[in-house]
Amino acid sequence: MNNFYRAVITICKKELFLEMKRKETISTMIIFSILTIVIFSFSFNVEQVEKKILFSGMLWIMIIFSSLLGLGTSFKKEQNNNTLAGLLMAPVDRSAIFYGKLLANMIFVTFVELISIPLFLIFFNFTITENLLLFTVFIFLGTLGFISIGTFLSALTSYSRSSDLILPVTLFPLSTPLLIGSVKLTELVINSGGEGYSPWIQLIIVFDIVFLIIPLLIFEYILEA
Amino acid sequence: MIKNFNNQKQIMNIAEVLLLAGMLFVLYLIFLWVPEDKRLGIVQKIFYFHLASAWTAFLAFFIVFVLGIIYLINRNIQIDLLASASAEIGILFTTLVLITGSLWGRSSWNVWWTWEPRLTTTLILWFIYIAYFLIRDSIEEPEKAARISSVYGIIGFIDVPIVFMSIRWWRSRLHPVVFGEGQGRSRGGMDQDMLITLLFSLAVFTILFLVLLHLSYKQKIQAAEINSIKQDIRHQL
Known part of the structure; x- marks a missing residue:
């Protein structure tokens, strides 16, 4: 188990190191997030519409679309120099690769969110003063689920000729x-201070747990030499 | 092998005759025998096709799920071909569910489409299994395609109940509860004769599914054989 944990951390560190050197994924994700904000302001006439109605939908569209950019390259980049073969040769459980990548993707997306969500609030003149903690927890749990299933499908679609096209087509229906x-x-x-959230939070937690545990059982079948 | 094939052929002939007779009988039950619904009128008869298609689609996707697990264990490529045949028929019947549901919805709710839990889940189900083929067809090597689509078939099926629950919470319900405890009724909302017709319809749709599955499977096996022959020829050239 200790060995497994170390492998996860090592793979995550490798991802972070690569990203620190290249800086392309995170910067693209941030720019894309800001672009979605601009597109929203053009297409919804946000000044006049009741913002509270649109807010959460727009926020999640921004998060999901920008995350998609990072997820798309997560496994595909291992094929350029066939570095995947190297990863597969490591004497650890294959699912360690998944959890390492998941952790790294989670760090990337959280970093992007730390910049894009405040910007979103500023651009749309929106303040969240009460329930900020609850808001943060919900964003975190939602992101975690999306990144788990996203990382899994990123590996699954990486064998495909047109993985960039296939990933969103599989990811969106499954993450409904x-x-x-x-x-x-x-x-x-935003609207009621978080009352009546318990069925939804149960739903999200169930989803998070299911898609955090399934890869443990089934991930090794995706990555086979 | 050839003897086995003959046996299969005999069973299939029997199944086809049974299917034809069953279809005629169910058509008789639906259009001549069973009483019309008091409130919904003749349109309600589409229900026997609608629900049976939904059942068949669900059965097909369940088979994809089970065969996916079996394939990952024994790596028999024929199992995977059978799974993909089942997924194909599942998509066909899901499409039928969406079309018949839309027609029925237009006459009884006065809209072609509504974002009601079961409708929405069916639409998502349709997308999930369309993606099954998109992945499958975009991977070159058959072994890899089989492995990846098995994993996807398992994940997709596990996701379906969660999708349904979430959408159910998201939207209130319009569908009546047909079996078991209904709202304010002790035993669903179904007449005895209608139940009998429905059960026959389910049985005939299941036989139809099995016949189609067999045909599609045979076609896929032959396609795989032709492909391997083609590759042999290419090697020799």
């Missing part, structure tokens, strides 16, 4: 429960 739950929770926090 998570999207519904996250949007609802954020909406509840």
